[in-house]
Each structure stands twice: as structure tokens, then as C-alpha cells.
């Protein structure tokens with residue numbers, strides 16, 4: 001039988017989130033951050049190997065809409081990103097000890113369920129694995145097979161940290177939407193070229209009716 005996955009998606013308190021988009025978005029920054037997280041969660045929930053999505057956040061303004069989409073919401077103890085992920089993973093293991101556990105960044109507004117499914121199928125072959133971001137510096141997905149220790153090393157140059165921790169780097173063709181996290185206006189333009197999910201597309205169309213912000 002194929003492995004099923006619990007995916008943990010961390011969402012930072014909105015007042016502190018997406019600061020690299022502040023100049024481009026002004027007062028709409030938090031609305032864009034929620035929309036991006038909504039598209040990430042929607043795509044994850046539509047991915048066949050994903051049994052459940054667990055959002056970890058301390059922010060009720062994110063918890064409300066993400067819970068309404070069908071995610072389980074766990075309160076973030078607010079001791080940093082990797083602690084948030086371990087908290088979500090512990091919840092996942094309590095719910096479904098026989099399922100694999102993955103961490104997925106919340107800022108993947110172009111994510112395609114089929115591309116995530118391809119990565120999860122590949123990840124099912126390795127005890128510990130990860131997907132590097134589009135720049136080959138960070139990480140967008142980290143996962144472990146059922147029953148194995150979950151040791152995420154996100155933050156900064158996390159690709160090299162995950163390699164150092166012994167995780168297998170998944171270098172697959174055709175998973176651009178999974179690798180395209182959005183931190184800057186350039187990232188947002190690249191995600192638009194792949195095709196934004198409906199929540200982000202609606203906010204972007206309202207914010208920039210004539211097209212994306214100039215460089």
C-alpha cells in the first residue's frame with residue numbers, strides 16, 4: 001500500500017510575515033500572506049497522498065481561513081520555525097502514527113497538487129528527504145517516512161543544512177511550482193508566470209490591475 005502523508009504547514013504571525021514584500025504591498029501585505037497560505041493549503045489538501053494538513057500558527061487571522069479550508073490548526077508555541085514544525089509533527093504522529101510526516105512552506109502560491117504528489121512519491125523511498133527552493137539555497141519541503149525522527153532544519157541556507165543532516169535531496173524534473181516560494185516581488189512575478197492559485201490571483205489583480213509591480 002502506498003504511503004500517506006501528514007503535511008505540517010507553518011504560518012508566521014501576520015504582523016511579522018512577508019516583510020520582504022512590504023514595500024510592494026503596503027497595507028495589503030497581511031492579506032497577500034493569508035491568500036498565499038490559502039493557495040498552498042488548498043493545493044496540499046487536493047493532493048491524493050496527503051491525508052491531512054496541519055497548520056501551525058499563533059495568529060487567529062490566519063487560523064480562521066485556513067481552518068475553513070479543511071486544515072487542522074495547532075497553536076504555535078512561538079519559539080521559532082523549527083519548533084513550530086516539530087509541534088505540528090508531534091500532533092500529526094498522535095493523529096496518525098502510521099503516516100509519513102512532511103513540512104511544507106506556506107508561501108507556494110502556484111503549487112500544483114500533481115507536482116506535490118510527484119515529490120511525495122519520491123520522498124516515500126527515503127528515510128529523510130527534502131526539496132530545495134528555486135534558488136537552490138533554501139528548502140520548500142522536508143519529510144520523513146513513518147515512525148522516523150522528524151528533524152527539520154529550516155531557516156536561511158537550509159538546503160545545505162538538510163544535506164548535512166543526512167536528508168536525501170530530491171532533484172526531480174517538473175516540480176517548479178513546489179520549488180517556487182515567494183519572499184520578494186521577483187519571486188511573486190516568477191510564481192505568476194507559473195500560474196497563481198485563486199486566492200493569490202484575486203489579491204494580485206486587485207492590488208495591481210495593470211500587472212505586477214515594476215522592479
Ligand SMILES: Nc1nc2c(ncn2[C@@H]2O[C@H](COP(=O)(O)OP(=O)(O)OP(=O)(O)O)[C@@H](O)[C@H]2O)c(=O)[nH]1
Nearest residue numbers: 010011012017018019020056076080081084106107
Ligand atoms: N508557525 C510559524 N511559521 C513560521 C515562523 N517563522 C517562519 N514561518 C513560516 O516559515 C516560512 C518561511 O518564513 P520566512 O521566510 O522566515 O518568513 P516570511 O514571513 O515568509 O518572510 P520575511 O518576513 O520576508 O522573512 C513561511 O511559511 C512562514 O510563514 C514561526 O516562527 N512560526
Ligand SMILES: C=C(OP(=O)(O)O)C(=O)O
Nearest residue numbers: 138139154155156158183
Ligand atoms: C525558511 C526558509 O525559507 P525562506 O526562503 O522563505 O526564508 C528556508 O528555506 O529554510
